[in-house]
Amino acid sequence: MTTIPSIACLGVIGKNNNPLHISIFPPHSPPYPTSSSTLQTHTPVHETLRTPLQYSLLLSSTLDIFDARNRTSTGNQNLTGDLGLLYAVDERLAAYGFETNTGVRFVVLYSKPCKQPTSASYKTPSTTQMNIVR
Template identity: 65%
Template sequence: MSTAIPSIACLGVIGRNNNPLHISIFPSHDPATNNFTPIRTPLQFSLLLSSTIDVFDLRARNNAVSGVGLSGDFGLLQAVDDRLAAYGFETNTGVRMVCVVDMRGRRVDGSAPVAAASRGAAAAGLRDAELKPVFRAMQSAYVRLLQNPFYDPDEHAPLGGRGGRKITSRKFAEDMKRIGEGWTPGVTSL
């Protein structure tokens, strides 16, 4: 017997000028065909990440009016459907990181002790704290990218509304892949 637990479907980094800097898409388990395929197309994930920008802006505006500051962790941004949910984090420089979670994305063998613990977590849903290691790892990868002397962060700032270029660092893409494939509910470090 197997059960499905949450997995990361997409990781996105959005620049301070609302331009997409990086998108990583991960396959999810499809019980109908019993293989792994992405749950949405790259265009659909891009549109989903763009829609989270409105939620970031709305929450920032509401918190500025009420005088409450944000810690950077925005928590659940939006539940797309019964399977997908988008969570967000904003750095102090305005770079936004989004993690789209597929609530039934990974199959686990039911006989393993890990499956029993994960089954309870999947039935209850995700807590915002379970994604803190993901955002911590994403922020660390972004900081390592900024520390690269050959990386110019200003080349990603759109001038005149044209939009910036995407992050093309192979090391950064490998870090995002490691984060997306390595996370399961209950993981404390990536």
């Protein structure tokens, strides 16, 4: 089964660093408890990745990067717009940012698929390569 890269979370942060909107998208959003979900004996992997509180903390941690890039901007210009990659959370999750001229910040947490090594992509070293190593 092939996984498709997707947006895990979208956050809109106001001028005074207050969260205006946070959306967590499936399959990254935790399911709400139902009577059938309480009977499950194991939790699917995507449900254990991040909680809504963790996404909120990740969005809050990007505010320092916005402020640092604003301080390092040239002159007295208030450069706004696409800040690009803010930081990589781990090998699968990355934060991208955009700031408007009114100070509203948009943060997208982008989830990249994990690549599983396949037998076709894995190459064993040849004997000539092994002789060079010795």
